[in-house]
Amino acid sequence: MAIAFRTFLLQLLLFFFASSAEANDSRKTYLVQMKVGGHRYGSSPGHQELLSEVLDDDSNVADAFIYSYEESFTGFAAALTPKERQKLKRRREVLEVSLSRNLKLQTTRSWDFMNLTLKAERNPENESDLVVAVIDSGIWPYSEFFSSDSPPPPGWENKCENITCNNKIVGARSYYPKKEKYKWVEEKSVIDVTGHGTHVASIVAGRKIDKASYFGLAEGTMRGGVPNAKISVYKTCWKVIREDGTEDSVCPEHGVVKAIDDAIKDKVSIISYSQGLNSNPLQEDHISWAFLRALNNGILTSAAAGNSGKYYAVANGAPWVMTVAASLKDRFFKTKLDLEGEDEPITVYDTINTFETQDSFYPLLQEKSHTESTRKRALTAESKGYQISSNHENDEERDVFLPYSNIELLDKAIKERAKGAIVMGNGPYDLNETRKLQFPIASIFLDKEKKRKLREYYTKRQSKRSAKIHKTMECPREDGWVPTVAKFSSKGPHSDNFLTNILKPDIAAPGLDIIAGWPENVKLSSDRPTNDYRHLRFNMMSGTSMACPHATGLALYLMSINHSLSPSAIKSALMTTSTEMTDEGNEFAYGSGHLNATKVLDPGLVYETHYQDYIDYMCKKGYDTEKLRSHAGSDEIDCSKTEKDPKADLNYPTMTAQVPLDSPFKEIFRRTVTNVYDGDSTYRAEIKNRDEKDFDNIIVDPPELKFSEVGETKTFTVTVTGTSKPNWMSGKAFMTRNTWLTWTEIDGSRKVRSPIVIYSVKGPKACA
Known part of the structure; x- marks a missing residue:
């Protein structure tokens, strides 16, 4: 009997301790933010008194109370159960009860996220010789983002309309529509009345501003990717009132073409273009052809991929343009709605x-x-x-x-x-x-x-x-998170027959919740029907319009270190040194990967594609000679002398081919790489693919490339065989995903990565 009683006591004690441990395990540390004044709980004794009034019966203040703050925070920290937390939240003296998080060092950080930090290797003198053409809605020249201590480069005098140029804004032109069906809200001027152009320009080349924030959000240092570079503004977008009375911005195509024309004459270093039409056929795309002429003058164009969120809808899909998708950053914004009496809040992210x-x-x-x-x-x-x-x-x-x-x-x-x-x-x-x-x-x-x-x-x-x-x-975001594509970002493949073997977009860059410069005379939410009179030097925007200037800025950064690289070499360097992306999308969502400045200064090998290569490519694909002559501005082009090849390919940093569905395929990619950074080096081919069932075999010939001097070129082929069995779009299409060829230097110091995409889709009717 005594033994049985002792056994009962032991079980009772074990149950008690287990229950106590369970109660302690349910506690989490919270910061309890108090209102200031109007109550008696404003001091440390008051904090403990308030805490005692909400604790569970089996809890005590000594165990729950952690800190009382006097200078840095109005309130206290405590270990609370969910029930205790709810009681505190309902107290009128309490402003907020928030989980104490594990923090990391940070700033306003889209550039830091891409590893282009303030401590990165820089050449300020070279940066100040570079001029980015921002073709957009104008600029707010009075922003502190747009000042500089270094003078404009030679030849950039007296190139501003309506405003006085300064050391940062060295050019400013506007292209005011003369006859349109809309009611025009603004007069001819380069001044930005919508904010879009100011936002974009500050992302590329805005001067560093300390202690910036958006109403307390994302506090830190705001800056452009290349803070010392100069800006030339070409205003092509205008605020109008449509026939139904709604406000909008329109960007007439003819004005944009003229802006590109002037940018070429001005000899800008790069063009940043955050406009476009979804899946615009090349035969109708005058803007893209203007960008080809810019490339012939040594000017790379960085352009937005579009915001439709759909496949077959990518904008600015010409192969001579760097087309940029929008990605998420490693930070996000959430807003909560507490409902009295409910344990869980409603949390939203939009x-x-x-x-x-x-x-x-x-x-x-x-x-x-x-x-x-x-x-x-x-x-x-x-x-x-x-x-x-x-x-x-x-x-x-x-x-x-x-x-x-x-x-x-x-x-x-x-x-x-x-x-x-x-x-x-x-x-x-x-x-x-x-x-x-x-x-x-x-x-x-x-x-x-x-x-x-x-x-x-x-x-x-x-x-x-x-x-x-x-x-x-x-x-x-949680530990281990990798960049993903924003839902709104437009995706390939392009429906134009001339572009089906070009992977678009080319690359992804931060485009969600980007905080950057804003005109102080423009409302933050001008599209709201309510009267919003808030004004700020910064605003938060999302879109491939914001992703594009990030790619522009990184390209400028590379140019500032190495002036000798051609536009295609710069584009190749950004693509082949990017971070792998393997999210729910695929390469038609993000291209070669996510921009990463870590290796971009030393890409090792680049894929060069010259102006004549694009002309030859269009001829092989069967483009009309007269049209091509007109697009390129040369009567020397004669496609009749070129053998037609529906599978014509370019020396592109990615390898893509469209094949018939449910059929065996054999695709051969011929590529040439140029050694740009080390005279004596050897690279070996490595193939990585997520699903080996997509292929029968991938052969790289030769499997090793040896270089003895800078500028030397080597040619290789990649042969891909398999069967295009439906595995994509609910079994209606085929696609190989997350497959790469990587040329790795034998000491592992350099990696040159190129996606391989074979696909077959039943999409919209192709444009020919």
């Missing part, structure tokens, strides 16, 4: 709420549109000097929620002093990922799924229906 976290839970009120009878009563009431709200309730001291389709209701909420707004969409906001929604009031946007959660909460609770909108937070 909102930027720059307003401070609400100081309390506020009652929820559903905003409704006027009915016809309500409109009449409202007009009658207002004519008598009275105010009437759309749903007969005042919004003051409430969080209102309303449909995005009736965004004008936000005007009413702001006028009636609502505390915040919850805007609800009718579907996923994927295609509008190019801009984070933000409003001139504490706010959050809910897509279709998140909207349902809010409605369920509002319906099931008849009292205490209240919410708290948090300020947007910047968060690091």
Whole structure:
């Protein structure tokens, strides 16, 4: 009997300790941010008193309390259970209860993310001799981003219209449309009234600005990739009012062609072009042909891939253009909505709420549109000097929620002093990922799924229906995260028959949530129907428009170190030294990989493609001689002398071929590489492929390349055999994915990587 009793006591003690351990394991460390003043919990004793009021029965203050802050933070740190955290969040004295995160050293960091840090090897004198042509919506010349201590390069005097040039902005031209069907909002000027051009220019070559942020988000040092380079502005995009009354920006093609013309005359170093049309056939693409002429004058063009988010929709797909997709950075922004009485917040990633976290839970009120009878009563009431709200309730001291389709209701909420707004969409906001929604009031946007959660909460609770909108937070991605492509970024393959064997886009660069320069006279969210009068020197934008200047900047950086590289060599260096990407997309989403400045100064080998190579390629593919002569501006071109070859290929840094579906294939790629950095070196071929079932065999001949001097060239072939069995697009197409040829120097110091893509698709009808 005694033994049995002792056994029972032992089991009881083990259960007790196990329960205690489980309770302790459920605790996490939180920062409890307090309101300032208006309560008695403002000191360390007060913090502990408040904590004692919310702790579970089996908890004590000594175990839970960690720190009380006096200078750096208003509040305290404590180890809390989920239940205790919820109790604290509901206290009116508490502003925020946030998980204490493991932090890393950081700054405003798209360039650091690409490893082009402020400490990277630089040649400021060479940088200041480079001029980037930004073909866009103009510039805000008064921004501190656009100043410089070094003088303009020779020949860049008196090239500014409407503004006075300075040491940073050395050229400025505008191309004002004369006859268009729209109502023009602005006069002829190079001044940027939309912000897009200013944003792009500052990403490429903006001067370093310390202690910058976007309303406290992404605090750090903002700068362009090549801060000492000069800028020449070519304004081709203009703000207009369409026939339906909406504002828009239009970029007439003829103005763009003229801008490229002037840029060539001005002898710019590189062109940055964040415009374009999706999957534009070469026969109709006057812009791309103008870029070929620029290349013939030694000027590389970096261009945006487009924001449609679709396959077969890549813009600026000509092989002589560096086409840039948009990727995500290693930081993201999230915004939370707390619902009183609910354990888990609603968290979204397509909102930027720059307003401070609400100081309390506020009652929820559903905003409704006027009915016809309500409109009449409202007009009658207002004519008598009275105010009437759309749903007969005042919004003051409430969080209102309303449909995005009736965004004008936000005007009413702001006028009636609502505390915040919850805007609800009718579907996923994927295609509008190019801009984070933000409003001139504490706010959050809910897509279709998140909207349902809010409605369920509002319906099931008849009292205490209240919410708290948090300020947007910047968060690091989890350890081991690798770059991925943004959903909005347009994808290949190109539907033009002349481009089916060219992998586009060429490369990916940061394009989501990029903070850069902004005109101080332009509203931050000018497309909102509400009156948003916030102004700032910086703004956050997303799109391949933002990715493009990152590629431009890295190309300029390479040019500043090595002036002798040709446009195709620079493009090749960026592509072959990029970081591998293996996300849910494929090479038609991100090309050769993600920009990485770590190895770009020493690429080892480059794939040179010259102007005449492109002319010969178009002739072999069957392009009309007269058209090609006109595009190129040369009557010496004669395609009749060239043997037609539907499989014609270019000496390109990637290897791509379209083949028939469900058939055996044998594709041979002939390539030539040039040794650019080490006179005596040997490279060996390595093949890496994720799924060996995609191929029967890949043979590289020769498997080893030996160089004895800089500038020496070597030619090799890559033969790929297999069967194009459907494995892509729900079994309707074939594609080989994540397969590369890498030339590796025998000591491992240099790697030259080229994707190999064989595919067969049933896409849109090809353009011929």
